[in-house]
Amino acid sequence: MLKSNLRLLQVSKQLVNSSKRFYASGSGSGMVKYNWEDPFDFRSQLSEEEQIVSDAVRSYCQEKLLPRVHDNFRNETHDKRIFEEMGELGLLGSTINGYGCAGTNYVTYGLTAHEVEAVDSGYRSGMSVQSSLVMHPINAFGSEDQKQRYLPGLAKGKLVGAFGLTEPNHGSDPGSMETTAKKSGKIYTLNGSKTWITNSPIADVFVVWAKNQDENGAIRGFILEKDMKGLSAPKINGKFSLRASPTGMILMDDVQVPEENMLPNVKGLKGPFSCLNNARFGIAWGALGAARSCLHTARQYTIDRKQFGVPLASNQLIQYKLADAHSEIAIGLQACLRVGRLKDEGRWAPEMVSVIKRNSAQKALNIARQCRDMLGGNGVSDEYNVIRHMVNLEAVNTYEGTHDVHSLILGRAITGIPSFVAKGQ
Known part of the structure; x- marks a missing residue:
């Protein structure tokens, strides 16, 4: 038996060494250089139209929204023209067909939320409410007269909901x-x-x-x-x-x-819950956009910042934190994309949205906290944006169903036992 085990060990070592030589020689099939900004080649999983829209939204957000955000956040002000700008780009009620809406799929809506929240959760919140909580119920449960009366103005951003x-x-x-x-x-x-x-x-x-x-x-x-x-x-x-x-x-x-x-075609909590599920879907994508922004800021800061004669990024603990953030964002986006595809195919369940909202919001908040810590004292200055994302994500982790409420939704799905009300009540 001992000889047999030793023989297996020798064969295993030979296979490992052969594999190392094989890949070192470049003969490995499908080997590519790792791209830290797109670790799972996320972009290749998008259609050409989805890529075009995502790129256009990113350009708008970085060129038009980012320059405004410090003033808006510091002074607690909001430029109402942002709704009209979003309307011109077709970002409001984008999944609705007709009535001046773009008629995109849900993945595109998610990509849009991701890019908007990479600038600020507040901007994405305004867009989400307009699209998922106001336009959606009018479109899904309203009369034709209500749709004609309100949706075109809301789609253009001329009306705010x-x-x-x-x-x-x-x-x-x-x-x-x-x-x-x-x-x-x-x-x-x-x-x-x-x-x-x-x-x-x-x-x-x-x-x-x-x-x-x-x-x-x-x-x-x-x-x-x-x-x-x-x-x-x-x-x-x-x-x-x-x-x-x-x-x-x-x-x-x-x-x-x-x-x-009165919305004629819905009665009971089905109506508002339908709205919330649409909004939660966008939040799951958006929160990871905020986390992405924090990661990019922390990465560049720790590369540029030198302590004890070396970049902060050369510290093992810093690299550990960056790797954690990097991994969570990459994995989270894959989950969001999968739920988006299922939603577009009509094969989704509300609990799927609870999984990604719960995961994205909590992970994004933790990432923001870690990134703020990596910036040291500068981390509390809004010039670096991370602290702004961090305090925003405290709200994102709470609204549209808290982390704990989504745990109860999933717990009910797993066990078949609801536990929203304490025993004895």
């Missing part, structure tokens, strides 16, 4: 919402409040979800317009995250909404 689901007392539990709708004749009267609403201070159109008292509290969607009496959208002040994106509340005090403004 906001989505009202989260309430002061109900974040991860939308089924307990307190906002109500009561019908009288051909008018619905809405009362209630929504909070942490992206775009609300500058919005022209609001898609608001409320419990219809005439249908035993069934949840319905309504389209509100900014000039309706009793409707206000005050800004939330004091944010330390997503400062380049306007955030506020939606306050409704006997707001009179015509019955033709």
Whole structure:
């Protein structure tokens, strides 16, 4: 037995040595030089159209958005013209066919979110809300009149939209919402409040979800317009995250909404959850864009910065952190691409989106923290962008389903046992 094992060991060593000589000679089939910026040749997995759109969006983001972001973030301001610029490029409601929309696939939408968030999560948030949370429900659940009335203006960025689901007392539990709708004749009267609403201070159109008292509290969607009496959208002040994106509340005090403004083709939480799944898909791509920006900054900084006479990047610990970030981004993008393809083929499940949203948001936040640390004291200056991405990603990891809520969604799928409510309740 010992002789047999020794013989196997000798054969194994010979095979290893032969393999080394084979690849060292360049005879290995399919060997390529490793590209750290595209480790899995991601670009080759995209169609020509997807590549063209991705390149165009990257150029726009780097040339037009990046120069604005410091001022917007520092002063908590937002240039409303950005929506019109995005509209001109066909980035708003891009997966919708007709009504002035581009009609792209979901992978292209993901690529767009990735490039926009590489500049700032706030800019991507505004785009996501407009596309996934406002235009999507109007297109999916609205009447033809509603589509004709609102979608073209939203697609061009002439109208800005906001989505009202989260309430002061109900974040991860939308089924307990307190906002109500009561019908009288051909008018619905809405009362209630929504909070942490992206775009609300500058919005022209609001898609608001409320419990219809005439249908035993069934949840319905309504389209509100900014000039309706009793409707206000005050800004939330004091944010330390997503400062380049306007955030506020939606306050409704006997707001009179015509019955033709109710979304006719959906009832219950299916409506808002459909919107959230679309938004979460874009977030998964976008968060990795922010992480990519942090990685590139940390890499260049540690190469250029010298301590004790050598580049910081020559430190093993720095290379370890860079390798971790590099690997997580590459793997995460492959997962996003796969879910995008399945979504385009109509073979996706909401839990797939939970996997990538949960993974991307948490990993991106961790990457941003590590990259900030690699920059030392300079890491807290927004001149290097990493700290801005880091505080933005704190919000990204929370909204559209927290990391823990997505864990519960996946836990239910794995075990068949829901655990959203503690035992005994």
